[in-house]
Amino acid sequence: MFSYRFAMIIQIPVPDSCKLNCVSIILLMNVLKRYLKFSLKRSSQLQGTMAAATQVLACDSTSIVFSLDDQVAISSPETLAALRTAASCLKDFLPVAFPTETVYGLGAIALNAAAALKIFSTKGRPADNPLIVHVSSRRMLQTLLPQNYALSPSYELLIEHFWPGPLTLLFPCDHSLIPDVITAGQPTVAIRMPSHPVARALIAVTDAPLAAPSANSSGKPSPTRAEHVLNDLNGKITVILDGGPCEVGLESTVVDGLHEDGNIRILRPGGITVEDIKRVLVNGFSDVDRPIPQILVHRRDFRDDALEQAPTTPGMKYRHYSPSVPVTLMRISDAPLGIEPLSPSAFLKDLKRSIPHSPDTLRVGLLMPSDSILMKSLISDTTIQWHEFPLGLVSEPAIIARRLFDGLLTLERDGVDLILVEEVPEENEGLAIMNRVKKAAGSSQWITIP
Template sequence: METTIYHADHADQIKAAAALLNQGELVAFPTETVYGLGADATNETAVGKVYQAKGRPSDNPLIVTVSSVAMVERFAQPLTEQVKQLIAKFWPGSLTIVLPLQPNALAKVVTGGLSTAAFRMPASQATLSLIETAGVPIVGPSANTSGKPSPTLAEHVYHDLKGKIAGILDDGPTTVGVESTIIDMSVDVPTILRPGAVTVAELEAVIGDVKADHHHVGKNEIPKAPGMKYKHYAPSAQVEIVDSVDDFKAAMTWAGQQAGTVGLMATDGQLAQLTIPANVEVYSLGADVASATHRLFAGLRHFDTESEVAYILTAGFANEGLGAAYMNRLDKSAGGMHFTNEQ
């Protein structure tokens, strides 16, 4: 299969990409967070192709990406006042909302067999136009090989999925860099299932108390949202989290003793405090947690595809605010591994 690149600033190319969706084909699309892999969410055969293209476990539910609230109301049970408040504040944007469904509204291949589904309206005019033109909601998992770092450029999508999907709608680099916050509104107490750019404080300012779901999803348990059960965001090299400048200094001593090249991802301020050995390749995370969140996946992909490294030493941040989203992704990419002086 040939994978065609469509350009988001041309209406005729959006129309051509929408026609592919209507034909049951797969088209990657841009959002402000990461690139998603789109298929007609009402077409079971098309959705099945998503799992095949990504190598994704079939019990990992898919986000349903929409262009309007009316599109959500076709499938979900009547929206509560709290849900309407969240939509009014955060849509279009980086918030995904898990809602109870009308009976048999969506196929099990979309929901993982659950009676809920996660809905999102992204802040990408190109993608909203794509969905509107197609006239159907589209599933929207990240457009990458399952388990690998999520794509923040169309080139990342092409690297992973060329020949496996029909098209990519290219709208340049994403702006947020990590996937959306997921909040479960199908339960008594609103619950964060995945942290993202919309923080707990921002959510609580709109609807009051929310809690976070930290439980381990069991082998035979179906997760309510993506990213809760399986290994994610992992390059081929071992990622290790470095928790402080002192740890970074020890890590540089250790790295300098390694035979091969070692990757280093840190902020400009941290880098300025380090003596970096000749065999260490640097990827800047920018000035702060916001730029680090934006650059995290791109950095991991850089070392995965453009450098031969066995280790990637990566800066950690406080697990609060936007740092919670950053650390959620980094911890999963590292498999919980932190650098220690003893290694």
């Protein structure tokens, strides 16, 4: 590039009629030089801004207290400042990641279609996958419901016992309030009240219900720590509120109690178990002259193909919870007729033959209960490099649930070639655990217990 200095050094005789044009050219070159210098500096500043775009703001959950009438008090100035920063982003239609008791959520104001659309574009989420709306109080819930709608006795019992908490309920949707993008055009809307103090406080400080799926790229394992969100969405969102690891570790249970038969249909098992719901309903209806509702679990007690094609709640239609490496479910329960289980050694032999890996060694992640009787038989094969992530005791499924997604994400970052997950009994939290594992796994194999 010619510079102004270079132009001044070269002496070229020119006619007087051309001198003005030459001076103009020199001045123009000088202006261009300064403009380019400014542009490069500005570009560098913008790149630095983008690299540091995602702030992680720590929040102290113990500093947040809700009164009996759902008023929030926040004693930590740092936590209050973080919540106000996040609320400001939400009001500017920027999605914010925040902790809940289930998993970290990616929130936007639920009453604004433009804000909610940012969730879909950030995650790469299909438009026909509806969102769950989060509220901070019963009062906020009432503002979202149709005027003439009254809660059923079943819903009253479930809200009384499990809200705030990991339970989502389907309600009739008031489409004059809630945009179709939230419900995927369905006549119902899924709503819950989170129990995590940071989540509930964020909703209260924003003074608006928040639509929020899990804060991850669509199809990946749900994040249960702020670092999981940062590893996935760094630079795509402005703020992550760090409230520590999630207590439950799996998404909320979704209940549909809107059918005329009065029965409770569990569309997605989660943080509240089928046994918990049954106990509350049995106790609640025992003193009234009314039949106790049946509890029906989707794909266990009933199947609705139309519902799976046009879901009313997340987690029903698409494959979810899958890391970037293959996941195989190891089944140790009785195999169905016609399926011959493999011995552990035969299973590993097949793995080595079928899974692409480096010439040196096959790296396999083990996501298994701490007291697994299968693990010893597997790790005796020293030709495989094992990466263990103990989940907890089989007798403590709540702990296994809490560690499941963390284990999938940790083993993925460890660079394993494959993750093996051992089956757990489908009782209590085990039902939700196996729901997630079956969706994450690309294959399964029955294995004989030594």
